[in-house]
Amino acid sequence: MTQTLNEIPDFKTLSPRVDQVGVEERVARFNTRSIKKDSKMYALKLALSMVDLTTLEGMDSPGKVRQLCYKAMHPHEKLEDIPKVAAVCVYPSFVRLAKETLSGSGINVASVATAFPSGWAPMKAKLDEVRYCVDEGADEIDMVISRGEFLKGNYGYIYDEVAAVKEACGSAHLKVILETGELQTLDNVRRASDISMYAGADFIKTSTGKISPAATQPVTLVMLEAIRDFYYKTGKKIGMKPAGGIRDAKLAIRYLVMVKETLGIDWLDPDLFRFGASSLANDLLMQIVKQQTGAYQSLDYFSKD
Amino acid sequence: MLKETELKRPNRLNFTGGWNYDPAPESASNVKLKETYQHFINGKFTEPEEGKYFATLNPATEEKLADVADGSAADVDAAVKAARNGYNKYWSKLSGRDRARYIYRIARMIQERAREFAIIESLDGGKPIRESRDVDVPLSAAYFFYYAGWADKLEYAFPNRNPKPVGVAGQIIPWNFPLMMAAWKIAPALAAGNTVVLKPAETTPLTCLKLAEIIQEADLPPGVVNFVTGAGATGSEIVSHPDIDKVAFTGSTKVGKMIHKSVAGTNKKLTLELGGKAANIVMDDAPLDQAVEGIVNGIFFNQGHVCCAGSRLFVQEGVADTVRDKLIDRMESLIVGDPLDKNTDIGAINSQKQLQTINNYLELGLNEGGEIYQSSCPIPDKGYWVAPTLIGNVSQSHRIVQEEIFGPVLTIQTFRTPAEVIEKANNTPYGLSGGVWTDKGSKIFNLTSQLRAGVVWANTYNKFDPTSPFGGYKESGIGREGGLHGLSAYLKF
The missing domain is CATH 3.40.605.10 (Aldehyde Dehydrogenase; Chain A, domain 1)
Incomplete structure (x- = not known):
């Protein structure tokens, strides 16, 4: 049975319940997977190709953004045969600069928008911001949902908001940030995921990185399961982006195990899975070098941009 | 020997190819066994x-x-x-x-x-x-x-x-x-x-x-x-x-x-x-993804060589197809093989005799008209193995539903009302264990108090603790x- 997307479901009853204890047990079981040798190398490179290199600071500067773009294109000059990262994620003011710096590299520019990170702004301002980013050249828009409205139970508002932003995006890809640290319960995470996907999200994303906790494995698993159910119903493949808190290669591989065993190998692709992270890339590089040479090298050998 | 049920669902997940885990065997070299x-x-x-x-x-x-x-x-x-x-x-x-x-x-x-x-x-x-x-x-x-x-x-x-x-x-x-x-x-x-x-x-x-x-x-x-x-x-x-x-x-x-x-x-x-032939009951308001995991733990834990295994699955009709499809995809991601490999989910059948018993039951299920689905996982050439198996289109009068198979074989039936599922669940000479999956606390107590079984799990399965009595x-x-x-x-x- 394929449900067409123009039917708007009842979001109060759409989402199946989530059992937190069961989710945590499942995560614990994923984490017993032992990834060695070639499969580890494969995973490290795959993870690197999925990184959205991110800088979202009040003190960002054109220089910093340029450095980040250069890092994205040349993660580690000493290594051959390593992938580029998937995208660079910046504030709207830096989209044009990033786009120019990255031109011809095949690396996407993502911009946060819609009054990131809190989402407290009038709808018109949010849509204007999205259009601005797209005009500046953003390939991907990372929006935030209005958590205040969601927690009020105003699910229709969230649906309309995501649908409006999607429209404003035009051909740019839309990632919807749920800010799961503020939604707090897994039932809420599941419901917000469903609403976002039905409203037109191309990706769903855990966090802004400004709220703790940011991405966690249980939250990510619940979102992956929501993506799976949406795919079963509609045949449409939605992407997933955990963001914030994924700092080392070991944890990144555990996320990939979850993706592989929950959604299958089709999702092991930067088009459908991303890591929002700033320091992960260097740890991945360090582990790749370690796998190749057998020895860890000092962090000083890896550029920090 | 088994016909696989034709699955008409279009949107199936793909678990083959791509990133495969390398063998990660636990070394047995330090273990000293006498001759x-x-x-x-x-x-x-x-x-x-x-x-x-x-x-x-x-x-x-x-x-x-x-x-x-x-x-x-x-x-x-x-x-x-x-x-x-x-x-x-x-x-x-x-x-x-x-x-x-x-x-x-x-x-x-x-x-x-x-x-x-x-x-x-x-x-x-x-x-x-x-x-x-x-x-x-x-x-x-x-x-x-x-x-x-x-x-x-x-x-x-x-x-x-x-x-x-x-x-x-x-x-x-x-x-x-x-x-x-x-x-x-x-x-x-x-x-x-x-x-x-x-x-x-x-x-x-x-x-x-x-x-x-x-x-x-x-x-x-x-x-x-x-x-x-x-x-x-x-x-x-x-x-x-x-x-x-x-x-x-x-x-x-x-x-x-x-x-x-x-x-x-x-x-x-x-x-x-x-022995046992436990009913694992999934109500339509259950947390389905976690229930699927519980079904897997219930029947495929220890290759199904578990007296309290949840070998009879009962799913409320409204969610029966959903649960079956999810279960089939989940079974595809189970890894069958070397018991010493840290990534193995399902190991070897304990003995040739037990393998024969299980295979006899699979044959029987097929002859009784059961729709048999087996995971397509690769199976080692040597040793005793059975791929995780799900059998649909069965009823209380099938022997594979009545008798303890003691292997990774699950039968699936549907029901509409609590009274119906209680009657079916209790309709067995066994009474060791059972499972109930629902989001609603009162349903848990209503169902579990009527199940004639020594151990009943709610929203989990196959959990053991020294402080808890166990028996049938x-x-x-x-x-x-x-x-x-x-x-x-x-x-x-």
């Missing part, structure tokens, strides 16, 4: 009287691991005499506190040698190292720890009832959880002040014999714990030995009935943990193990 194992009687490894041995195999490779003594009537008699002597001379003279010290010591030594025990359990029985490492061995230690705590508190456990040990316990355990079953049997018996003669299953004696080494090192007085290895005939010698005061058996209902007959008219106390209704057994109930089975009042 030959004797009985463990009176604190010493003892040659069998008739000099006969049999081989125990690794079911994943069909290679011999060791030769093990085949127990005769004379061996059993020697073991029972040693146990009686150990009881009279040493164990009954020790204070509860001193008994506890020995039992704690055994528990700690199991923990210290956990890795070795886990590897041997997987080698000898075929279960994945993930389970022997994370479930069997830690739980075995936990049962010893738990019952050690009761040894000096029997008066408080059963106030004003003057608890006294029974004497010599004869214990016979199955091949599905060799070390853990030994712990379930030995720990409460020793804590209550009894001595034991225990026979491990003929296909999985090695961890018991390793436990014998620990018992030796722990310096337990001679004769307190004795192991006689062998097959059914040896077990029957234990059951019928006149100087046994208590018989504890875990195994099939068929053998359980024979034992029950044989102890009838004697003074022997009896506990039986027998109807033909699933007599008496309880675990908790205070399990202790009282080794006491007279």
